[in-house]
Amino acid sequence: MELNTRAVHAGREDLTDLGLHAVPIDLSTTYPARDSREEAARLDRAAAGVELGDNPIYGRVGNPTVARFERALADLEGAESAVAFATGMAALSACLLAVAAQGKRHIVAVRPLYGTSDHVIGSGLLGTEVTWSTVDSVKRDIRDDTGLVIVESPANPTLSEVDIRAIDVDVPVLVDNTFATPVLQRPIELGADIVLHSATKYLGGHGDVLGGVVACDEEFAGRLRTIRMATGGILHPLAGYLLLRGLSTLPIRIAHASRTAAELAHRLATIPAWPGSTGRGT
């Protein structure tokens, strides 16, 4: 199926069998347990990062509505899995903690990054250390204890771009894809390993929901779930519902915003006094 179609169906595959059109919102904080020994074993599996499905014991461990959004976003990014968080910053923090927990405290990052990302990485607030690099020198700046390479493209707010394909390293490469969205750029197809979104922006699209999400392979997703369960930065089920709903109009919104931006650029280019204008349009 083409991306426009998948955006409408992903995460909703079972709705026809359930006899539903809209996605159910599960607001449970706790779930009934029938067998306490089995329950304890499932909690251990959850702490080890296993996704528990429809009966996730406790709301901080997982949520079926949020899991639908995660499956849909993973599908659109061409990733094995996705893990959702309360905000984009909670998502980035979990990535930093996940590598630091394995003793890989060194990060190689390319500026510009979103301001708060720059702050949390640059300040070492979460116990990581950064080398600020450029696309050309990323390889040289990698050390034995480097856990992640981090780039953002296009960057917020400067729209500066990075050639993701040009970063060819053995360390996991994380791309903040918030501004492009999977409609315009799928970093995993370009060789990246981890895709981060502030879902607050285009994925939500209506200015009424905060969220973050990381698309990656199942191994890293498991480590992120372990961090999420321990630190509690979960996405609320209502936010999960709104974000899943947002995905169904994402391709249409991005196409329209792109057309509008191109028209605006064209008109600005015809204003003789505008910097860079040819006076003739683009």
Ligand SMILES: *Cc1c(COP(=O)(O)O)cnc(C)c1O
């Ligand atoms: C907004 C933003 C973030 C942070 O996301 P929050 O949801 O505000 O925590 C990270 N990266 C980019 C590119 C952003 O635009």
